Amino acid sequence: MKLSLTVVPSPREAQVGTEPPPSVQLSEPMRRFQCNQKGCCCSGWDIPFRLEDFLRLHDRLPESERGTLTHGLKLVLEQGKTPEGEQVLHSMKLDGAGDDRACRFLESEGGCNVHARFGLSALPDLCVDFPAFGYRHDDGRVELWFDPVCPEVIEQLGESDAPLRLFQQQGFFGDPGLDLRVQHTSDRIGARLGQYTVPAAALDQIRAASVAAFAVDRPPWQTLSALLHAFRRLHLDDASAFEFSAFEFPAFEVTAPEDPRPFVGFLADCIAAHGPDLLAASLIRYQRFIWSIDPKPLVGSPVLADHLRDWQPAFAQWLAPQEDALRPLQARWMAHRFGTPMVKGRGDLREAADSMVHLYGTSLRIAAAMGAVLQRPVDREMYKAAIGASEFFYRSLHLPRESLPWFAASRE
């Protein structure tokens, strides 16, 4: 079939530019983020290229290689047509190679052939940006959120035991990796409380208070308990919501609840929420991201699902005694999660807070089972793998809302 393409600038390019932003906020350890060049995210799916990515790459490749670029190319069209009756191209997917559907530019030792030959700027935007997702405020301020599904993000979180801080850069960094991510950012940041938009200043305040809460030296579940009670109290009735502004927004006070039992029950429900077979299958799929420990004895174990099913004894024997050793990493992970945008687009703030506890609970369940399979106490390196696996679990499955426990969001 013959196809004709009309290339028009995408809406994103109309919005973003090369002007330095007023500021860029990110979690402080991510200033030092570098891809591990092990190719974890370059296989397992057909990488979507935008037309601009494809044309740029086409221009960089020598004449002799251009012809093969279009082999195995799938065009993904946007749903529906324009008012003029034209079909709009959403992205292009290059068929992956081999059983694990690896990107055709992935080298056998894990590096990227395009990056090595033509530099960062030749890569598809997706490859430049991942694992960061950028958000832009109306006033041009940018936030970069680094996704802890990436093992190198977890390594950065584990680089120190000090409380995690947020960092604000004025203008560009002078680091092409970070600056290109900033330039690509066009998605808007925002959050809802029920049907009401949370003012940007209130969102900033809530996130700063959440990060500060994790700097207090106490078990992370106690911080989560205090935080979730604070999120639960964030409630607007229709009358107060009608007039609220950044200054009238309900107070966000992080104080330990008089009775922690309701939260403890919620956390227990989060830990127990999922079927062992589903968790085991997800961990097996995540193995290509695990570098902090050898994943083979875990994913090849016939008793993995058993220990995920009967997690309580594993929890008591292999995880609970390690609480103090794991506390700094857990607190830094959760501070990173609560401090960076937290919600995508216009997500509900209280649901986002509950979702952090879903992640935390699932990481405990997975870590305990890992300890039981490997017959050793859960140390930091094992827990890093459990963090990534729990992030991957929620990222790759779209679990129905009604199948999950809720605490701060339970009013809805």
Ligand code: SF4
């Ligand atoms: S182009 Fe390079 S970075 Fe992107 S998916 Fe392929 S190998 Fe990975």
